[in-house]
Structure formats: structure tokens, C-alpha cells
Amino acid sequence: xxxxxxxxxxxxxxxxxxxxxxxxxxxxxxxxxxxxxxxxxxxxxxxxxxxxxxxxxxxxxxxxxxxxxxxxxxxxxxxxxxxxxxxxxxxxxxxxxxxxxxxxxxxxxxxxxxxxxxxxxxxxxxxxxxxxxxxxxxxxxxxxxxxxxxxxxxxxxxxxxxxxxxxxxxxxxxxxxxxxxxxxxxxxxxxxxxxxxxxxxxxxxxxxxxxxxxxxxxxxxxxxxxxxxxxxxxxxxxxxxxxxxxxxxxxxxxxxxxxxxxxxxxxxxxxxxxxxxxxxxxxxxxxxxxxxxxxxxxxxxxxxxxxxxxxxxxxxxxxxxxxxxxxxxxxxxxxxxxxxxxxxxxxxxxxxxxxxxxxxxxxxxxxxxxxxxxxxxxxxxxxxxxxxxxxxxxxxxxxxxxxxxxxxxxxxxxxxxxxxxxxxxxxxxxxxxxxxxxxxxxxxxxxxxxxxxxxxxxxxxxxxxxxxxxxxxxxxxxxxxxxxxxxxxxxxxxxxxxxxx
Amino acid sequence: xxxxxxxxxxxxxxxxxxxxxxxxxxxxxxxxxxxxxxxxxxxxxxxxxxxxxxxxxxxxxxxxxxxxxxxxxxxxxxxxxxxxxxxxxxxxxxxxxxxxxxxxxxxxxxxxxxxxxxxxxxxxxxxxxxxxxxxxxxxxxxxxxxxxxxxxxxxxxxxxxxxxxxxxxxxxxxxxxxxxxxxxxxxxxxxxxxxxxxxxxxxxxxxxxxxxxxxxxxxxxxxxxxxxxxxxxxxxxxxxxxxxxxxxxxxxxxxxxxxxxxxxxxxxxxxxxxxxxxxxxxxxxxxxxxxxxxxxxxxxxxxxxxxxxxxxxxxxxxxxxxxxxxxxxxxxxxxxxxxxxxxxxxxxxxxxxxxxxxxxxxxxxxxxxxxxxx
Numbered sequence: 001x002x003x004x005x006x007x008x009x010x011x012x013x014x015x016x017x018x019x020x021x022x023x024x025x026x027x028x029x030x031x032x033x034x035x036x037x038x039x040x041x042x043x044x045x046x047x048x049x050x051x052x053x054x055x056x057x058x059x060x061x062x063x064x065x066x067x068x069x070x071x072x073x074x075x076x077x078x079x080x081x082x083x084x085x086x087x088x089x090x091x092x093x094x095x096x097x098x099x100x101x102x103x104x105x106x107x108x109x110x111x112x113x114x115x116x117x118x119x120x121x122x123x124x125x126x127x128x129x130x131x132x133x134x135x136x137x138x139x140x141x142x143x144x145x146x147x148x149x150x151x152x153x154x155x156x157x158x159x160x161x162x163x164x165x166x167x168x169x170x171x172x173x174x175x176x177x178x179x180x181x182x183x184x185x186x187x188x189x190x191x192x193x194x195x196x197x198x199x200x201x202x203x204x205x206x207x208x209x210x211x212x213x214x215x216x217x218x219x220x221x222x223x224x225x226x227x228x229x230x231x232x233x234x235x236x237x238x239x240x241x242x243x244x245x246x247x248x249x250x251x252x253x254x255x256x257x258x259x260x261x262x263x264x265x266x267x268x269x270x271x272x273x274x275x276x277x278x279x280x281x282x283x284x285x286x287x288x289x290x291x292x293x294x295x296x297x298x299x300x301x302x303x304x305x306x307x308x309x310x311x312x313x314x315x316x317x318x319x320x321x322x323x324x325x326x327x328x329x330x331x332x333x334x335x336x337x338x339x340x341x342x343x344x345x346x347x348x349x350x351x352x353x354x355x356x357x358x359x360x361x362x363x364x365x366x367x368x369x370x371x372x373x374x375x376x377x378x379x380x381x382x383x384x385x386x387x388x389x390x391x392x393x394x395x396x397x398x399x400x401x402x403x404x405x406x407x408x409x410x411x412x413x414x415x416x417x418x419x420x421x422x423x424x425x426x427x428x429x430x431x432x433x434x435x436x437x438x439x440x441x442x443x444x445x446x447x448x449x450x451x452x453x454x455x456x457x458x459x460x461x462x463x464x465x466x467x468x469x470x471x472x473x474x475x476x477x478x479x480x481x482x483x484x485x486x487x488x489x490x491x492x493x494x495x496x497x498x499x500x501x
Numbered sequence: 502x503x504x505x506x507x508x509x510x511x512x513x514x515x516x517x518x519x520x521x522x523x524x525x526x527x528x529x530x531x532x533x534x535x536x537x538x539x540x541x542x543x544x545x546x547x548x549x550x551x552x553x554x555x556x557x558x559x560x561x562x563x564x565x566x567x568x569x570x571x572x573x574x575x576x577x578x579x580x581x582x583x584x585x586x587x588x589x590x591x592x593x594x595x596x597x598x599x600x601x602x603x604x605x606x607x608x609x610x611x612x613x614x615x616x617x618x619x620x621x622x623x624x625x626x627x628x629x630x631x632x633x634x635x636x637x638x639x640x641x642x643x644x645x646x647x648x649x650x651x652x653x654x655x656x657x658x659x660x661x662x663x664x665x666x667x668x669x670x671x672x673x674x675x676x677x678x679x680x681x682x683x684x685x686x687x688x689x690x691x692x693x694x695x696x697x698x699x700x701x702x703x704x705x706x707x708x709x710x711x712x713x714x715x716x717x718x719x720x721x722x723x724x725x726x727x728x729x730x731x732x733x734x735x736x737x738x739x740x741x742x743x744x745x746x747x748x749x750x751x752x753x754x755x756x757x758x759x760x761x762x763x764x765x766x767x768x769x770x771x772x773x774x775x776x777x778x779x780x781x782x783x784x785x786x787x788x789x790x791x792x793x794x795x796x797x798x799x800x801x802x803x804x805x806x807x808x809x810x811x812x813x814x815x816x817x818x819x820x821x822x823x824x825x826x827x828x829x830x831x832x833x834x835x836x837x838x839x840x841x842x843x844x845x846x847x848x849x850x851x852x853x854x855x856x857x858x859x860x861x862x863x864x865x866x867x868x869x870x871x872x873x874x875x
Contacts, residue, residue, distance in 0.1 A: 002506040002507060002592075003506050003595055003596060003599060004596060004599050004600065004669075004673050005599070006599045006602055008603075016606065066620060069573050070569075070573070070613065070616045070617065070620070071613060073573060073576050073577060074576060074609055074612055074613045074616065075609075075613075076580075077576060077579070077580065077583070077609060078606070078609045080580075080583060081598070081605060081606050081608075081609060082606060084587070084594075084595050084598050085595075085598055085599055085602065085605065085606060088506075088591075088595035088596075088598075088599065091587070091591075091595070092509045092511075092587070092591045092592075092595065093509065093511060095584065095587045095588055095591065096509045096511035096512065096513070096514060096588060096591075097511055097514070099514055099515075099584055099585070099587075099588050100514060100515070100834055100837035100838055100840070100841045101837065102580075102584050103523070103581070103584060103841045103845075104837070104840060104841050104844055106577075106580050106581060106584065107841070107844045107845055107847075107848040108844075108848075109577060109580070110577055110578070110848055110852070111848055111851050111852070113573055113574070113577050114851075114852060114855050115851075115855060117570060117573070118855050118858055118859055121859070122858060122859065126858055126861050127861075130858055130861070134855070134858055137851065141851075168510065170510065170511070170512060170830060170832065171832065172511050172832075173511065173512070173514045173832040173833070173834045174832065174834075176514075176834050176836065176837050177836065177837075347510045348510055368504045368505070368506060369504070369670075369673070371670075
């Protein structure tokens with residue numbers, strides 16, 4: 001436990017990142033797709049000599065600039081701030097490996113923002129061809145921001161054999177390009193590009209919906225139908241790209257999705273499957289509404305309908321990102337670092353993984369965030385334990401020493417808090433409601449042993465620490481769940497596993 | 502037990518000097534934009550009271566038009582130093598962030614609200630579309646200026662936390678602001694030094710905006726910025742002594758003897774500050790002098806750079822008992838570095854081309870300020 005824990009009550013740190021990321025993804029992908037939409041539309045209008053289009057497009061460009069330039073830029077920094085708070089170890093690994101990747105993205109980002117502003121402010125003020133060039137420059141720069149960030153995002157799911165081979169050796173820097181162009185890079189790039197294109201169409205429908213169907217009927221019809229066309233490539237090509245993507249995802253990860261699909265009949269979906277289904281359903285609904293309401297009746301297509309489409313689009317992008325995140329479980333960097341920041345691959349000398357190290361030396365002996373008094377009390381507890389004194393924890397319940405509970409809390413903060421909260425999202429109180437102390441110990445034992453057939457293995461990291469640290473965690477969880485009261489008999493382990501995944 | 506987390510096992514992907522240089526350069530550019538955002542937001546409040554005078558009204562509209570663009574650039578250029586500080590001092594930076602927790606993240610919420618409030622002000626600033634209630638407009642101005650001033654406080658608090666690992670445990674387990682304010686002798690002078698310095702550089706922006714073509718009473722407009730900058734610079738000097746006094750005594754003695762690298766950095770800041778102040782004074786007398794504007798602005802930018810470099814060196818010295826940059830293992834990623842540097846140059850060329858396009862655009866007939874604020 002290198003860093004202190006960032007404890008976010010009720011929603012957990014994951015949802016803090018999620019709530020920023022969902023909106024950011026929607027807007028940043030629009031920034032890429034919209035960057036292509038605007039010069040293409042302008043070019044079309046210029047070729048056809050359509051003044052009405054050229055009057056409509058600056059409004060869309062203004063909306064585009066304010067949305068992407070303000071919220072897109074701030075929320076992007078917001079993700080940086082949030083991941084640094086929630087997962088400093090993971091963020092540190094990414095930044096030390098890819099700082100120049102991000103720096104390259106940053107250059108494109110500066111060009112992107114500058115050209116977006118110039119594109120809007122110089123409308124009708126510079127020669128048409130020059131203005132169009134600015135638009136194309138924006139399109140290119142914004143696509144390259146996607147090109148770069150895609151490498152880092154996909155690295156987290158599939159770092160690739162070449163990078164994993166040297167992970168923990170201090171030689172990681174030498175595999176920058178292999179890590180960047182990792183197995184899921186290209187399918188993900190195609191997928192995201194398709195999303196960008198469809199979001200450009202979706203947002204354009206919002207601007208077009210503001211046109212007056214009676215006074216500007218012809219223009220509104222044309223803009224809506226042309227924008228509808230932007231939705232189509234995604235609907236036809238995304239399934240193919242998605243299969244390509246899944247093909248590249250390691251079996252250990254994709255099995256969560258497969259398991260969910262194969263058990264749909266019995267209703268035991270995995271969360272990742274449920275989330276992916278939301279993507280499919282919302283996307284299909286978008287297509288239906290866009291066709292039947294917008295394409296077929298463009299003059300009547302009002303702002304309310306457009307907002308509905310937007311909300312569905314938000315649900316689709318949000319659920320897709322959520323599914324991608326869950327597909328990565330139990331890692332934050334695939335096969336290298338678990339979601340709680342513990343490294344699976346050996347680091348430094350002696351050449352053992354942090355899992356083995358923490359199991360033998362103790363998880364909290366490495367922690368910087370415990371006081372000397374607490375450490376003395378823990379040593380006494382360990383001594384009593386090692387001395388063979390039977391700690392009848394059931395009877396200890398109400399009298400568990402505060403230092404022991406603190407030890408358990410630190411274990412919880414370090415190893416569980418990245419994904420769970422105490423009482424709301426992925427609530428530990430809920431999970432443990434029907435478990436007594438013995439059952440909690442058993443569950444923790446399974447997590448610690450981390451056997452090949454463990455139901456937790458697919459989505460949870462191993463529990464690390466010495467026997468007494470795990471006992472402290474069990475006592476803390478028991479205290480949290482029951483506050484010293486006796487729990488109901490435990491439910492079967494497989495049932496809990498199903499609830500968790 | 503020492504609370505400093507261990508440095509990342511991946512080490513550095515570039516030599517320390519290069520990362521420091523990139524950090525300092527990008528931080529300087531970020532500060533130049535940020536200074537107008539912070540200083541300009543207070544200047545706008547002042548201008549708001551004098552809008553019945555034509556030239557003040559024009560200056561008000563122009564500053565309001567530049568503000569969101571400058572803010573956007575401040576955020577974008579802020580990403581650079583954010584990247585490089587994480588690489589160089591991640592173990593300190595992340596810990597300070599976590600200790601500040603919700604405040605650190607809340608900073609962005611305040612930022613986005615202030616950003617949109619500027620657009621609200623802009624949308625309602627036309628001659629026929631003003632708020633009926635002057636109190637509402639004043640409230641918006643105050644909200645924007647106070648937001649940026651509070652964001653500056655959060656950033657300074659973060660920087661102070663990075664430099665003082667000895668208070669981490671107390672700040673983490675107890676009251677963050679209680680701990681920080683109990684050490685206010687370091688936080689407050691540093692904060693005021695930053696804020697007043699921002700007003701000083703912000704004033705230079707006003708000089709340029711006041712001199713923009715088509716200005717009514719250009720000398721009055723530009724002089725208001727120069728006076729603001731000069732007054733702020735004098736106050737900043739006094740605050741600088743206070744900030745200096747808050748540093749450890751040995752360090753201050755070393756600074757005064759100029760027998761260390763830090764001492765030389767300090768001396769170079771003063772050496773740049775002196776001609777800068779003289780030029781500023783001259784600018785208050787002849788605010789429309791083109792060459793003088795360029796020289797003063799160049800010195801201003803150089804001064805910000807010198808202060809950033811000094812501040813970085815100060816961080817190195819204050820943290821040397823815990824960690825030195827020499828401890829990093831370096832495994833240079835030359836390929837990505839060269840691509841980055843090449844693209845960086847390409848980016849500069851593109852920005853120059855964009856500036857040319859803008860110049861061409863606003864060289865056309867019509868009042869550019871009206872166009873921008875539309």
C-alpha cells in the first residue's frame with residue numbers, strides 16, 4: 001500500500017471516474033467525428049453553391065466549439081485528476097511508459113483546439129478554400145488524438161506479449177511501440193472511429209432539429225437526411241469490428257462475456273454481458289427512432305426527439321465504455337497489475353511478484369499509512385496468533401481491539417476500495433449481509449488461495465497478506481456488515497459469486 | 502516511518518534535464534495564459550463599473566472576448582506540465598492529490614462552471630442584450646473572479662503539500678485545511694505571490710488588447726493595463742520578501758550568498774525583474790510604443806520562465822532529504838521523443854499558419870471585436 005486511499009463514500013472512486021468519463025467519451029468522440037462532419041458538409045455546400053447550408057453550418061460550428069472546447073477539454077483533464085486519485089499505481093505505470101505518447105497527443109490537441117476556434121471565428125472572413133483547409137486540419141488533428149489515446153487505452157486491456165515479457169524488469173521503455181500497437185489496437189481504432197462518425201451524425205441532428213420546419217423545410221430535410229447517413233456505417237460495420245476486437249481479447253477476459261451469453265436462458269448474465277446488451281439495444285433504438293422519426297418526417301423532427309436520441313447515445317457510449325472496463329477485470333493493466341494496484345508480474349529484486357511478497361512479508365508492513373502505535377498493537381496480535389493462542393473471534397466480536405479493526409480497514413482500503421463501497425455501490429454490507437464470521441473467513445480464504453477453479457478468479461484480484469492480516473480484514477468486514485450482531489447462516493458460495501460478477 | 506511512496510519501478514523514459522526543460526517551458530506557457538485569466542477576471546470587474554465611458558466599454562468587450570480563448574489555451578497548455586510533473590515527482594504529486602481528495606477534483610467543477618459563466622456573460626454583453634439587473638451581472642463577475650482565485654488557492658495548496666511530506670499524515674488523518682493553515686507562513690505568501698504575479702502579467706495582456714487596431718483612446722486602454730501590471734509587480738516584490746522569509750533560514754542564507762545553483766536561479770529572476778519593472782514604468786508613460794511593448798512582454802515571459810525554473814529548483818532542494826531526481830533509473834525512449842519533438846515543431850508551424858489565417862481574416866473590413874463576441 002504505497003499510496004493513501006481515496007475513500008469516496010457510497011458511489012466509490014470508480015463511479016467518480018465513470019461519471020466524468022461517460023460524458024467525456026461522448027463529447028471527445030463527437031469532437032473527432034464532428035471535425036470530419038463540418039469540413040465535409042462545408043465542402044459539399046460549396047460545391048453545390050448552397051448558401052442556406054453555409055448559413056446553417058456556423059451555428060453547428062459554434063455549438064461544436066463551445067461543447068468540445070470547454071467541456072471536452074476540462075473533462076479530459078478531469079479524467080487525469082480522477083484516475084490519479086483512484087488508482088495512482090496504475091496511472092504512474094501508464095505515465096512512465098507512455099508520457100511521450102501523451103505528449104504527442106497533447107500537440108495534436110493544441111492544434112485541434114486552435115483550429116476549432118479559428119474555424120468558427122473566421123467563418124465568412126477568410127477565403128473559402130483557406131477556411132476549408134483549416135477545417136480539414138482540425139479533422140486530421142482530432143483524428144490523431146484518437147489514434148494516440150487508443151494505443152494507451154487498449155494497452156490497459158492487452159499490453160501484449162512483448163511488453164509483458166519485460167514487465168517489471170525495468171526494460172519496459174524499450175517496448176514502447178509494441179505496447180502501443182498492442183493486439184486490440186487496430187480493431188479498437190476502427191470501432192472508435194465508427195462511433196465518432198455516428199456521434200457526429202447524432203449531434204448534427206440536434207442542431208438540425210432547431211431549424212424551423214415550416215420556414216426552412218427543404219434545408220431541414222436535407223440536413224437531417226444527410227446527417228442520418230452518418231449513423232449508418234456504424235450500424236453495419238460495428239458488429240464485424242466488435243468480433244475482430246473480441247477475437248484479440250485474451251480468453252481469460254472474453255470468457256466473462258461468453259459466460260454471460262451462454263447463460264442468458266437461465267437469466268444469470270454476467271454484468272459485462274448485461275452492459276453490452278444495453279449497447280446493442282440502445283443502438284438499435286437510435287437507428288429506429290432516427291429512421292422513423294427523423295428521416296421519414298424531417299420537418300416535424302423537433303428538439304425533444306433529438307434530445308431523446310442524445311440520451312440514448314449517451315447510454316450506448318456509457319455502457320460500451322463500462323463493458324470495456326469490466327472486460328479488463330481483474331486488472332488495471334492486463335496480466336501485469338490488478339485493479340487494486342498490486343502487481344502480478346515480478347518487479348525488481350528478489351524476482352517475485354508483489355502477490356508472493358505481500359503474502360510472505362505482509363501487505364501492511366509495506367504500508368506507509370499506519371502509525372507506530374498501530375504497528376505495535378498488530379505485532380502483539382501476531383504474537384498471540386503465532387503463539388498458538390486461540391482467538392475465538394466470534395466471542396471477540398464486540399471487543400475486537402480498535403487497532404485490529406484499523407488493520408482490517410487498511411486492508412479493505414488498499415485491496416477492496418478500488419471496486420467496492422461499504423454501503424452502496426457494490427456494497428460490502430449487502431454482499432456480507434447473510435454471512436457470519438466463519439463464512440466471511442471462508443470467502444476471504446478462497447480469494448487468497450485463488451485456485452484455478454475459483455469463481456472469483458475471473459473478475460477479482462487475489463487477496464494478499466499474512467494470515468493475521470486476513471483475519472483482521474475478516475473481523476473488520478464482520479464488524480462492518482453486522483456491527484457485532486450475529487449474522488444469518490451463509491449463503492452458498494457459488495450464489496455469492498454469481499451476484500458479484 | 503517515512504511516508505514517501507517508492508518511485509515507480511519503470512523509471513524515467515527520458516533524461517531528467519529534458520523532462521525538466523519540457524516541464525518548465527510548458528508550465529511557463531500555461532502561466533502566461535492563466536495569468537490573463539486570473540488577472541483579467543478581476544480587471545473585467547473593475548472595467549464593469551466604468552462601462553459608460555466608451556473606451557472602457559470597448560476594452561471590456563474585447564477582454565471578455567479574449568478571456569474564454571485564453572482559458573481554453575491555459576487548460577490545454579496546463580496538460581504539458583501535468584504530464585511531466587507526474588513523471589518526475591509522481592510519488593509526491595499523487596499523494597498530495599489524494600490528501601486533497603475532493604477539493605482537488607472539485608477544482609475542475611469550479612473551472613467548468615466559471616468557463617460557462619464567461620459564456621453567459623459574453624452572450625449577454627451585447628448593447629441590446631444586457632442583463633436588466635446590474636447586481637446579477639456584478640454577481641457573475643464576482644463568481645468568475647473568485648472561482649479562478651480559489652482555483653489558484655487549491656493549486657498552491659497542492660504545491661505546498663508536495664513540498665512538505667512532514668505534514669502529510671496530519672493532513673490525511675485530520676483536517677486538511679486546518680493542517681495547511683496552521684503552516685500558513687508558507688502557504689499564504691506563496692499564494693499571494695502567485696495571485697498578484699498573475700495580475701501583473703495579466704496587465705500586459707491588457708496593454709496589447711488596448712493597442713489593437715480600431716481602439717478608442719488606445720493610450721488610455723493600454724495605460725490602464727500597464728498601471729495594473731506595474732502596481733502588481735511592486736506588490737509582488739514585497740510579497741516576494743515575505744515568501745523568502747518563509748523559507749528555511751539555511752536556504753535563504755544560501756540564496757543570498759549566491760553560492761548554489763538555486764542562488765543563481767534566484768539572482769537571474771531578480772536580474773530579469775529589474776529591467777522588466779523599468780520597462781513597465783516606461784510603458785505607463787508611452788503605452789502605445791510598439792517596440793517597448795515587445796521588449797516588456799519578452800521580459801515578462803522571460804521573468805515567468807525564470808520564476809518557474811527557480812520554483813522547480815526550489816522543489817528539488819526542499820525535497821532532497823526525501824528524494825533526488827538523480828535517484829531515477831533512466832531508460833530513454835528516443836524514438837517517441839524524436840517523434841514528439843518533430844511534431845512539436847510541426848505544431849508550432851501549424852500555429853504560425855493559423856495565426857496567419859487569423860490575421861488574414863481579421864484584416865478584412867469590419868470590427869473584429871464584434872465578430873469575436875458574436
